[in-house]
Amino acid sequence: MTDTPTADAARILDIATGYMASKQLFHASRIGLFRAVDGGADTVAAIAETCGVSERIARLLADAMAAKGLLVRTDGRYAVAPDAAAYLTGADAAIDLAPFLTFLDEISYPHWLQFAHTVDTTEPGDLQMDDARWATFMAGVMTYNRLHAQEFGRHLDLSGATHALDFGGLSADFALSVMARNPELRTTFLYAPGFEDGIAEAVDAAGVADRAVVGVADTATAAPEGAYDAIFANHVIHRFGAEENARIFRNLRAAAAPGATLTVLDFFLDDDPAQRGIDALHAGEYLVIDGTVVYPEAQVRGWLSDAGWEVREKVALPGSPRVLVATAV
Numbered sequence: 001m002t003d004t005p006t007a008d009a010a011r012i013l014d015i016a017t018g019y020m021a022s023k024q025l026f027h028a029s030r031i032g033l034f035r036a037v038d039g040g041a042d043t044v045a046a047i048a049e050t051c052g053v054s055e056r057i058a059r060l061l062a063d064a065m066a067a068k069g070l071l072v073r074t075d076g077r078y079a080v081a082p083d084a085a086a087y088l089t090g091a092d093a094a095i096d097l098a099p100f101l102t103f104l105d106e107i108s109y110p111h112w113l114q115f116a117h118t119v120d121t122t123e124p125g126d127l128q129m130d131d132a133r134w135a136t137f138m139a140g141v142m143t144y145n146r147l148h149a150q151e152f153g154r155h156l157d158l159s160g161a162t163h164a165l166d167f168g169g170l171s172a173d174f175a176l177s178v179m180a181r182n183p184e185l186r187t188t189f190l191y192a193p194g195f196e197d198g199i200a201e202a203v204d205a206a207g208v209a210d211r212a213v214v215g216v217a218d219t220a221t222a223a224p225e226g227a228y229d230a231i232f233a234n235h236v237i238h239r240f241g242a243e244e245n246a247r248i249f250r251n252l253r254a255a256a257a258p259g260a261t262l263t264v265l266d267f268f269l270d271d272d273p274a275q276r277g278i279d280a281l282h283a284g285e286y287l288v289i290d291g292t293v294v295y296p297e298a299q300v301r302g303w304l305s306d307a308g309w310e311v312r313e314k315v316a317l318p319g320s321p322r323v324l325v326a327t328a329v
Contacts, residue, residue: 019109024064026105029098033061034070034080034088042077087147095146103140107133108285115288124291145171145235151317152234152265153177156325161185161230165255168192168219168248169234172202174265178230179208186211188226192219220244224255231256234265235321237300238292245300249307256328262309264324265317268297276316300324 028034036050048058066073070084080089087097107127114125129137152174158164164187166175175187187208189199193216203212217224220240231252237245252262267279267286283294301311301324309326316322 021064021068022104022109024061025068025070026101026109028061028065029088029101030105031061032090033058033065034084035090035092037062037071037078038080038085038089038092042079044076047078095143095150097143097147099136099139100141100143100147103136103143107137107140108289111288112284115284118284118288122287125288127290142171146173148235148265148317148320149173149177151320152263152323153181155315155317156263156323158182158185158230158261161261163226163228164188164230164232165190165224165226165228165252166232166234167224167252168222168236169232170195171235172199172206174232174234176202176206176208178232179206179211185230186213188213188215188224188228190215190217190222190224192216220248223251226255227257227260228255229257229260231260231262232265234263234323237264237266238286238294242295242299242303245295246303246306249303249309253308253328258328260328262304262326262328264300264304264326265321266300267294267321268300268324269294270297276322278319279322282321297324 031051031053033047033051036047039050041047041050044055044059044062047062048055051058062071062078063073065071065084066078070081070088072079072081086094090096090098111125111127117123118125127133149171156178158178159182161178161182162184164175164178164185166172166187166189168191172189175189179185179187189203189212191199191214196214196216200214203209203214219236233248233252236248240248256262267282269275269279269283279294286292286294297314304311304324304326308329310329311324311326313325314322315325
């Protein structure tokens with residue numbers, strides 16, 4: 001008699017214990033572990049001294065990060081992996097993700113402790129925000145948006161566009177990343193009231209004020225005027241209901257020149273054989289945080305088609321949302 005093979009439980013346990021790795025990453029970042037190793041503190045004793053923690057904690061965190069591939073351990077010495085060097089080493093990083101990790105640790109993670117309530121009621125948790133928590137929230141979200149914008153600029157080819165509309169998003173960085181690669185591109189930034197000062201500051205800091213106009217309008221109802229050949233609706237749709245999104249796409253089509261390109265950047269639930277994990281996880285994150293929606297891709301495509309847009313491409317940005325790229329028909 002032979003035993004029936006039993007399936008390996010490793011995948012289940014990896015998911016179930018994922019919060020352990022998250023918490024260790026958050027606090028490795030908080031104490032400056034990656035910055036320390038990158039600066040030459042490559043032993044447990046040196047990490048402990050540089051970061052101001054015990055050797056026990058230094059070893060625990062360094063080994064955990066090595067287990068996840070963010071550090072490389074060789075004969076008791078640690079080195080920073082390339083992706084960690086690019087995003088976790090503080091001021092020397094291409095984008096310092098520390099504010100986003102702080103947001104996840106101090107805002108998002110505690111909020112997920114209310115997820116049972118959300119599952120039972122389909123209601124978001126209670127953010128209980130004060131000024132300090134809002135500052136942490138916004139610093140984290142805007143840092144995450146900078147990562148999205150970097151990948152947006154890298155992976156979307158909008159060469160040839162000359163007159164763009166950046167509509168109703170949360171960050172100017174998406175349009176600015178495209179403008180940096182297309183020196184002939186002029187952009188109108190049309191954002192909800194309250195965003196205009198921050199957008200103007202970002203435009204000035206990027207040195208493109210001579211190619212930009214900043215305006216204010218209610219995103220759900222605005223009817224932009226013009227004949228734009230590129231329109232960005234990035235991080236917009238999850239904040240609005242179905243009827244509002246359908247109207248937004250109709251209004252944007254009315255402002256588009258024939259053949260114009262529209263980008264719709266957001267997380268999507270899809271009907272592909274394997275759902276992309278980051279999108280499905282953010283469906284829960286958006287709901288438990290503030291009740292916003294990660295929509296099925298098929299529903300978004302329906303709004304676009306009804307409004308006179310034809311989706312020609314879907315681009316998955318690494319570590320970031322996906323982009324539906326559509327043409328005005």
